[in-house]
Amino acid sequence: QKEVEQDPGPLSVPEGAIVSLNCTYSNSAFQYFMWYRQYSRKGPELLMYTYSSGNKEDGRFTAQVDKSSKYISLFIRDSQPSDSATYLCAMRAQGGSEKLVFGKGTKLTVNP
Amino acid sequence: GAGVSQSPRYKVAKRGQDVALRCDPISGHVSLFWYQQALGQGPEFLTYFQNEAQLDKSGLPSDRFFAERPEGSVSTLKIQRTQQEDSAVYLCASSAPGPNQPQHFGDGTRLSIL
Numbered sequence A: 001q002k003e004v005e006q007d008p009g010p011l012s013v014p015e016g017a018i019v020s021l022n023c024t025y026s027n028s029a030f031q032y033f034m035w036y037r038q039y040s041r042k043g044p045e046l047l048m049y050t051y052s053s054g055n056k057e058d059g060r061f062t063a064q065v066d067k068s069s070k071y072i073s074l075f076i077r078d079s080q081p082s083d084s085a086t087y088l089c090a091m092r093a094q095g096g097s098e099k100l101v102f103g104k105g106t107k108l109t110v111n112p
Numbered sequence B: 001g002a003g004v005s006q007s008p009r010y011k012v013a014k015r016g017q018d019v020a021l022r023c024d025p026i027s028g029h030v031s032l033f034w035y036q037q038a039l040g041q042g043p044e045f046l047t048y049f050q051n052e053a054q055l056d057k058s059g060l061p062s063d064r065f066f067a068e069r070p071e072g073s074v075s076t077l078k079i080q081r082t083q084q085e086d087s088a089v090y091l092c093a094s095s096a097p098g099p100n101q102p103q104h105f106g107d108g109t110r111l112s113i114l
Helices: none
Strands: A011-014 A019-025 A030-038 A045-051 A054-058 A061-066 A071-076 A085-093 A106-111 B005-007 B010-013 B019-024 B031-037 B044-050 B053-056 B065-068 B075-079 B088-095 B109-113
Touching (some): A019 A085, A019 A106, A030 A061, A045 A054, A045 A061, A071 A085, B005 B088, B010 B019, B019 B109, B031 B075, B044 B065, B075 B088
Parallel strands (some): B010 B109
Antiparallel strands (some): A019 A071, A030 A045, A030 A085, A054 A061, B005 B019, B019 B075, B031 B044, B031 B088, B065 B075, B088 B109
16 A cells, blocks of 8 residues: 555546545655646646645645545635646655655646 | 756667766755656655755665765766666756755656667
């Protein structure tokens, strides 16, 4: 079993829909949680960065972390065709190596 | 301001050849990371540096992979005697000084081994 599990999709939604993306993890040492967006043939772009449990909102994006369930989510409101990309969750432990552990990525298409 | 710059963007090599991939981090960033991304997968950690010190190389898949950052800025990832399974996108990321800074990625080098 991988440390981070993420449904690869693909996920297809109409424009304006609310999108929910999720990851589960097994390593209780993870304390920092990130969501990256990756367009085709581009590098991952940081969207959200949260520490420990709780919610964080930035414009149309909301990140949630539930450490008790080892479950993180990214919500996208009023989705746009420009949101069509692969979304990667990533996480790391506090202290020690700064390496990130990524999920497989979920491919999202928002249809006009 | 410039982001993380990687070169070349694309590299084709024959099996058995050596390749060198370059990463220029964001100016002032002290930590530099290398990841390997296979098709349809998330990035997998290879190694990272803080300034010129290589602090973790646990993700390097074999002794054919070698990374260096001699002056604490530009880094080179070298793969010797390439094999077909080395075909992937190699991503470089850097982060600013201070604890728990986010990592910012370049667009990667797409390596194809024939």
